[in-house]
Amino acid sequence: DFCDVLSRHVPLKICPVGIDNWLNLTRVDPDEEVQGEIHLSLELLEDAERISLRCQVIEARDLAPRDISGTSDPFARVIFNNHSAETSIIKRTRFPHWGETLELELDSEELSEEGTVTLEVWDWDMVGKNDFLGKVKIITVHLRECIAHNGKLGALRLKVRLVEDRILPSIYYQPLIDLLVESVEDSSPLTMLEEVTTVESRQDVAMTLVKIYLGQGLVVPLLDYLNTREVNHTTDPNTLFRSNSLASKAMEQFMKAVGMLYLHDVLKPIINRIFDERKYIELDPCKIDLNRAVSEAEVRDSSVEMLQDYLSSIIESIINSVDQCPPVMRLAFKQLHKRVEEQFAEPENEDVKYLAISGFFFLRFFAPAILTPKLFHLRDQYADTRTSRTLLLLAKALQSVGNLGLQLGHGKEQWMTPLHPIILCSVASVKDFLDKLIDIDHDTPPCVLKEGYLQKHKAEGPQLLSRFAFKKRYFWLTSESLSYAKTPDWQVRSSIPIQCVCAVERVDENAFQQQNVMQVITQDNDGQLHTMYIQCKNVNELNQWLSAIRKASIYNERMLPSFHPGAHRGGKWSCCLQADRVVSGCSRTHSAVTLGDWSDPLDPDVETQTIYKQLLQGRDKLRSVERRAMYVQVTNPSRGVAARLLRVIVDLEEAHATFQRREKEEGTSVIPLNP
DSSP, rough: TTTBOOSBOOOOOGGGGGGEEEEEESSSSSSSSSOOOEEEEEEEOOOOOOOEEEEEEEEESOOOOOSTTSOOOOOEEEETEEEEEEEOOOOSSOEEEEOOOOOOEEEHHHHSSSEEEEEEEEEOOOOSSOEEEEEEEEEEETTTHHHHHTSSOOOOOOOOOOOOOOOOHHHHHHHHHHHSSSSOOSSSSHHHHHHHHSSHHHHHHHHHHHHHHTTTTHOOOOHHHHHHHHHTTOOOGTTTTTOOHHHHHHHHHHHHHHHHHHHHHHHHHHHHHHHHHHOOOOOOOOTOTTSSSSSSSHHHHHHHHHHHHHHHHHHHHHTTTTTSSSSSHHHHHHHHHHHHHHOOOOOGGGGHHHHHHHHIIIIIIIHHHOOOOOGGTTTSSSOOOHHHHHHHHHHHHHHHHTTTTTTTSSOGGGGGGGGHHHHHHHHHHHHHHHHHOOSSOOOOOOEEEEEEEEEEOOSSOOOOOGGSSSEEEEEEEESSSEESSSSTSOOOOOEEEEEGEEEEEEEEEEHTTTEEEEEEEEEEEEEEEEEEEEEEEHHHHHHHHHHHHHHHTTTSSSOOSSSSSOOOTEETTTTOOOOOOOOOSSOOOOOOOOGGGGSOOOOOHHHHHHHHHHHHTHHHHHHHHHHHHHHHHTOHHHHHHHHHHHHHHHHHHHHHHHHHHHHHHHHHTTOOOOO
């Protein structure tokens, strides 16, 4: 995993092909401020002429700020015995990317003894000594044994394609976003996009559209539009949503985007139990292990009993989860139910409205998660062979539940018959669950982008000791507000409109003598600034919340150019020592700095760039639509929509060309363009 954290001392003997991972920087002095992670690759090379230790220093993130600017000038140094080498210095950053390879030539005698490879990170100072930022130690136990094993591990052939994408400032994408979120009608830009989308890119486009419309609070109308088109173009209810259309892919990606926490709440306990118990389960007579000390009938009977137990737990957990299901997900299913019921109103099609929802809910969401829990982050590792077989049998059974038992007995796998009774008995409960699921008011609630417990600073009243000044609160972030309450079930919530946010920044540790504190600065209607201080439990959570709130407020008009990284305490700012509480900030804000590495759900610029590339590839089709509409009817709406999309494509293409030209002229510095 990209963000795995290894222990402080990593024996290379357990990693015969070297190490390539993120490692935590560790403290060497309790009074030193050390934070962050470093990504490196370490391997030992030996041939007839020489032995060398190769260390690829890739990048680091969230290093401690050492300079007055709130950044550092980091460089890395690798040390083994009396050998050392250093990377270049990256100026003014806490997220350096080196991408450099350092090699140390060694003697064979040096490898005969146990040693330690140390990688240190320092902040370079022009005057005075360099400041320590942290280090990683890796034990070099039995390196020669590691080399001996290398040739026995086989080979893997890879085909790699590098795709470079330039992301423009947000303002350049706004015209395209404005076009996409217009009313979804048959002649809308969304229809044009669907026409020019290739089959290969459909999943990426679907996910991108879902994210864009989630950020705009319009995801339910988007899905309703796509689903309505799909339903109206389907004559045989048995083929409804069976293809990989844009509507099917959008619904699938939508459930993953908004329903993962819900999925975990429902499935994780039973998935963990299956992994922990690791039972031998098999129903197929051709696959039963006859070398076991029990008969085939005994294996089959015990397998049926265990599968019934697991399947009952899964079904019960799902049908009791109505209140846990995200409201925006329930609204999307309600609209889908309505469209299908309108199109297939005949009595013989009574079950179609249920099958449309359960097809997504069970067959495209829950069943795949059971089949491969790691892909849905339910487990850190893939299942072993025995557990995988159990999960496969359960996923097959749950698919039959999602099909309301209508396909039972028609397939080749007749050995699944012992599970048919429990599947058929669940049909009534599943229908009742689906009826309750769509029983929700039609006011679209804002989608929750992030939620969880944080520590909120108690700003009012007398100043408290720092450790008592933060109170535990549950926070919700949506595209409209940042709200909090004592608990997730608390009836009274305090709320901050996202449109009032004008800065989201880190807070220096010495402000409250606390780590991982951020500040959300807002501006009221009278122009007064208000600051709320929030503490996260670790640096990764801090980065996630910083990035998520920044992305939610990325289009706000009143963003501040500067802020105070400290706090106003004792009559002065702890950062710049200014006494005036309302004096301008002493550090530059980072409103545009968001971190994609921490699984933030929304990134409007990247998502809109993806749509632009699709339109660029389909530009010839758009021109054909424009020409065709010109001959059919002068006032044909399709002609106007195609023309507007083509203008947006041209504008973005010119902006990219200008950025590329200026990059070449100015070297690595990029001059902002006037939109």
